[in-house]
Amino acid sequence: MKILLMCGAGASSGFMAQAMRKAAKEQGLDDIDVIARSEAEMTNNLKGTDIIMFGPHLAYKKDALAKDLEQYNIPFAFIDKDAYGAIDGAATLKQAMDVLKGAKPQEVEKEPVKEVEKKEVKADKNVENQKGFMGWITNSLAPKLDKLTQNVYIMAIQQSIMSILPMIMIGSVSSIVGVFRNFEALSWIPDISQLNTFSFGLIAIFLTILVPMKVLEKKGNEKLKISAMLSSLALFFIITIPNIADGNISFVMDKIGTGGMLTAVVTAVFTAWIFNVASNHSMFKKDTVMPDMVVAWMDALVPVTITLVIGLVIMNTGFDLPLFIRGLFSPISAFGQTWLGLIAITFFTCFLYSFGFTWILFPIAWAIWMEGMDANMAAVAAGHVAQNINLMETVMGLTYIGGQGCTLALVIMCMRSKVKRLKAIGNVCVLPAIFNINEPIVFGAPVVWNPILMIPLCLNSIVIPSIMYLVMRIGLVPVPSAPMQMWYLPNIIQGYLTTGSLAGVVLVIVLFIVSWFIWLPFFKVYEKQQYLEENSKK
Numbered sequence: 001m002k003i004l005l006m007c008g009a010g011a012s013s014g015f016m017a018q019a020m021r022k023a024a025k026e027q028g029l030d031d032i033d034v035i036a037r038s039e040a041e042m043t044n045n046l047k048g049t050d051i052i053m054f055g056p057h058l059a060y061k062k063d064a065l066a067k068d069l070e071q072y073n074i075p076f077a078f079i080d081k082d083a084y085g086a087i088d089g090a091a092t093l094k095q096a097m098d099v100l101k102g103a104k105p106q107e108v109e110k111e112p113v114k115e116v117e118k119k120e121v122k123a124d125k126n127v128e129n130q131k132g133f134m135g136w137i138t139n140s141l142a143p144k145l146d147k148l149t150q151n152v153y154i155m156a157i158q159q160s161i162m163s164i165l166p167m168i169m170i171g172s173v174s175s176i177v178g179v180f181r182n183f184e185a186l187s188w189i190p191d192i193s194q195l196n197t198f199s200f201g202l203i204a205i206f207l208t209i210l211v212p213m214k215v216l217e218k219k220g221n222e223k224l225k226i227s228a229m230l231s232s233l234a235l236f237f238i239i240t241i242p243n244i245a246d247g248n249i250s251f252v253m254d255k256i257g258t259g260g261m262l263t264a265v266v267t268a269v270f271t272a273w274i275f276n277v278a279s280n281h282s283m284f285k286k287d288t289v290m291p292d293m294v295v296a297w298m299d300a301l302v303p304v305t306i307t308l309v310i311g312l313v314i315m316n317t318g319f320d321l322p323l324f325i326r327g328l329f330s331p332i333s334a335f336g337q338t339w340l341g342l343i344a345i346t347f348f349t350c351f352l353y354s355f356g357f358t359w360i361l362f363p364i365a366w367a368i369w370m371e372g373m374d375a376n377m378a379a380v381a382a383g384h385v386a387q388n389i390n391l392m393e394t395v396m397g398l399t400y401i402g403g404q405g406c407t408l409a410l411v412i413m414c415m416r417s418k419v420k421r422l423k424a425i426g427n428v429c430v431l432p433a434i435f436n437i438n439e440p441i442v443f444g445a446p447v448v449w450n451p452i453l454m455i456p457l458c459l460n461s462i463v464i465p466s467i468m469y470l471v472m473r474i475g476l477v478p479v480p481s482a483p484m485q486m487w488y489l490p491n492i493i494q495g496y497l498t499t500g501s502l503a504g505v506v507l508v509i510v511l512f513i514v515s516w517f518i519w520l521p522f523f524k525v526y527e528k529q530q531y532l533e534e535n536s537k538k
Contacts, residue, residue: 002048003096005036005079007055008359011488012036012439015432016055016079019089020096042068043217047306051096052506054075056084057358064150068218075099079332083443087428090182141270153269156208156214160268164206168485171200173192175482189417200483201253204371206259208236211268212275221279227300230364232271232308237263238311239321253323258374262329262367263322271307278303329367334367339469340389343462343500350405350461354447354454386434386481389472393480396436397494398508399464403438404415406464406493406515411441413523435488443524452529456522463518464511477503 003020007013017036024032038046047053052074059078067077076392077099083091120139136533176197180186194456212228240255255263282299314321333339345365352360372388379386411433414426422445429441446454471477478499487494491512495504 001032001034001100003034003093004042004045004049004052005034005055006039006042006052007058007439008039010142011435011437012084012432013055015440016089016092016438017082019087020093021089021090023093024360026090027093028209032095035423035440038162038165038212039160046074048370049074053096054090055439056081057439060357061150064155064183069483071220075122081443081446085425085429085440085446086444087432087440104396107219119455138390152215152218153272153370154363156211156218156272156298157265157269158208158359159214160210161363161366162359163210164203165485167199167206168203171196172484172486175484176486176497178482179497181466182500195252196483197257200485201257203258204236204256204264205233207261207264208232208268212264212272214268214412215272216275219276219279221276223296224275224279224300224303227304228271228537231275231304232268234306235311236260236267238315239263239267240306241315241320241322243320253425254285254378255373258370260322261370262325264531265367266325274307278306280520296525326371329371332364332412333368333371336365337372337388337390339466342469343467344396345390346395346404346461347458348398350458353404353442354449354457356448365395368391369395370452373480373483376479377483386479389469389479391480392485392487393463393483393494394472395497396469397484397498398491398504399468399511400436400487401491401512402433403442403514404461405438405442405447406460406512406519407447407457408433408454409442409512409516409519410445410447410453410523411438412517413527414441416443417527419527419534421534422527423531436491437488452522452526457520460515467511467514468507471507477501477507481527 005013005017005020013036013506017034020034021032024034026031035045039054042052056074058065062078063074076423077095079092083095084090124224137144143311174192174194177189181189181191200244209229209232212223214224216225216228236256237251239250242252254260255478278299279293280301312371345361345368349361350363352358368390369392372391374392376386376388376391399406402411411426411429411437415430417423425441425444429444431436432438432440442448445453448484468477472479478501480498484494484498486497489497491508492505495506495508496502498504499507
């Protein structure tokens with residue numbers, strides 16, 4: 001039996017997979033295979049899968065996920081929030097087995113069906129009757145965000161970015177080696193900077209291929225998928241206006257690397273749209289005697305021709321489309337590198353996270369981060385100083401201490417709590433938190449939809465990045481000038497690797513202390529509340 005676990009990046013589900021494998025072994029279930037993958041890798045891992053278990057933080061995508069899985073006829077469920085927060089492998093394994101047996105989710109909780117149904121109806125009424133700010137979030141904002149995240153093109157871009165994260169991390173390895181080579185004793189280490197060029201440096205090309213693939217997969221248009229991917233790549237190369245002379249073709253690296261990322265997304269989305277429109281029209285009738293392979297080839301000719309002709313027209317007019325696209329995005333990018341732009345990204349990311357919405361702003365933030373790092377690298381190469389502070393290296397590497405909202409402090413407080421439930425959750429969540437994976441504590445404490453703990457989560461998203469921005473702007477800590485996007489490393493290590501200075505380590509320590517004092521008063525209120533509730537049951 002194969003159980004596939006899914007979460008945003010495959011990190012928190014990885015810890016759950018370990019716990020489930022351990023539980024299966026203890027129960028003598030040797031035929032159960034549990035693997036964890038990111039949501040972006042779902043369709044590539046469905047072969048032989050008996051059931052898919054999603055992290056509870058993906059519940060807002062239920063309709064979109066159901067649509068993606070409709071053609072595969074594979075049952076799926078969302079892992080119980082309490083089990084996910086406690087990384088309870090045994091409970092999650094039982095939930096998966098019950099779903100496979102056709103058992104109702106209520107049976108997993110060992111409650112009478114009627115009672116649970118009443119509770120659920122009551123809960124629904126409470127949600128509908130909520131007023132004020134929380135009511136607006138529940139009944140107005142949440143449905144709109146849910147609809148936005150289910151847009152095929154937005155989901156395709158998100159999943160494509162997630163799919164190339166390993167390539168970005170590989171590129172970061174060369175940056176780490178570069179830091180080590182600065183030490184005289186380690187100067188003998190070979191220069192592997194080219195590793196970055198052919199991984200992180202080819203982001204635009206990767207996106208050009210992946211986005212149309214993801215879109216057509218979601219549209220169920222498998223027969224035109226390969227043609228769309230190849231056409232998108234061809235169109236991208238055409239509109240970058242390469243230099244063709246004497247039988248040689250050369251490209252400007254900036255246009256096909258990180259600097260061409262936005263062009264790649266536009267190219268890929270446009271190509272995918274052309275092919276989706278074309279898929280609704282065929283040159284042959286359904287009952288044609290022509291072989292399916294021939295039909296697919298012929299049906300691909302029209303969208304391929306349209307895509308390439310449009311690209312050639314643009315190239316021959318001399319219009320620099322990549323420059324035009326970057327010009328359109330430049331106001332957003334420039335705003336993103338201001339203090340207010342930084343806070344807008346970090347705050348709204350945590351704000352939405354506190355209601356269970358994850359990765360929604362990631363494509364926008366990621367574009368700003370990549371543009372910022374590209375500009376920093378170019379500035380340093382030209383002998384200038386890196387200026388852009390809003391980067392993945394700074395936001396996720398320095399301010400996400402334990403995860404977004406600086407939840408490592410919360411985990412440690414839970415570990416020291418006199419409330420048994422909080423203490424148990426803290427002990428389970430500390431290892432993921434060290435590696436900046438905080439879905440377990442966010443859903444286990446919980447922080448999500450918790451009016452008390454949502455406040456410090458959001459406060460940290462304002463105060464912590466502001467301190468980081470200030471000290472880098474005045475020059476106390478160096479601004480990163482090389483990609484180091486290995487955000488699963490403990491922050492204190494990233495503090496040195498991203499800045500190349502011990503000042504970065506000191507900054508992380510200071511930020512952690514500040515986050516501790518932000519969490520403390522709110523945690524004490526919540527702990528007291530939980531303590532009274534726990535003792536009232538005795």
